[in-house]
Amino acid sequence: SQKIEQNSEALNIQEGKTATLTCNYTNYSPAYLQWYRQDPGRGPVFLLLIRENEKEKRKERLKVTFDTTLKQSLFHITASQPADSATYLCALDMGSASKIIFGSGTRLSIRP
Amino acid sequence: DAGVIQSPRHEVTEMGQEVTLRCKPISGHDYLFWYRQTMMRGLELLIYFNNNVPIDDSGMPEDRFSAKMPNASFSTLKIQPSEPRDSAVYFCASLRSGRGDTQYFGPGTRLTVL
Numbered sequence: 001s002q003k004i005e006q007n008s009e010a011l012n013i014q015e016g017k018t019a020t021l022t023c024n025y026t027n028y029s030p031a032y033l034q035w036y037r038q039d040p041g042r043g044p045v046f047l048l049l050i051r052e053n054e055k056e057k058r059k060e061r062l063k064v065t066f067d068t069t070l071k072q073s074l075f076h077i078t079a080s081q082p083a084d085s086a087t088y089l090c091a092l093d094m095g096s097a098s099k100i101i102f103g104s105g106t107r108l109s110i111r112p
Numbered sequence: 113d114a115g116v117i118q119s120p121r122h123e124v125t126e127m128g129q130e131v132t133l134r135c136k137p138i139s140g141h142d143y144l145f146w147y148r149q150t151m152m153r154g155l156e157l158l159i160y161f162n163n164n165v166p167i168d169d170s171g172m173p174e175d176r177f178s179a180k181m182p183n184a185s186f187s188t189l190k191i192q193p194s195e196p197r198d199s200a201v202y203f204c205a206s207l208r209s210g211r212g213d214t215q216y217f218g219p220g221t222r223l224t225v226l
Contacts (some may be wrong), residue, residue, distance in 0.1 A: 044155070105155075
């Protein structure tokens, strides 16, 4: 069965630095890979989607890469701010609305 | 748009009691999902509906769990009888097909079974 691993449970970095989160998966490549942000006491909020034929996608300070050879996606936040502190989830979308599998998340803390 | 609405936000009950969680999806969305989130298992898909019809309930842990969607604007997840291991945050999410498969999550219901 498809498995997802997010590199670490927690990541602490200094404000202003670039945060890089990793999402690795096994078996076959998904049609899409999504990244969500989750704040304490709230539901996940969609951030970015990248398709299997795309290498990179950007949105403001966010950048996502997708390497189907390595079976890996990297999520970058440049010029990080304390307000970026949250848990970030990657999710594999196998091409139908039904088959979205979430990783366990990485808790990111940005210290001033 | 008000987003996905869930009620109650918090529920504390005793083992053996029936629990009903409620969800109102975003208007116009044709898919509805129920998830459960725990520290140990992360976010797990329990069941999803398309146009009010249950499509896949393979994630439902056991027969004590049931879900219904009587119309496009309302769904329930029922646990009967509840057990302490059911304690978790339950999320409802909805999606409009053809819009990039982005799911919109509700705020969740935190369930504690004593």
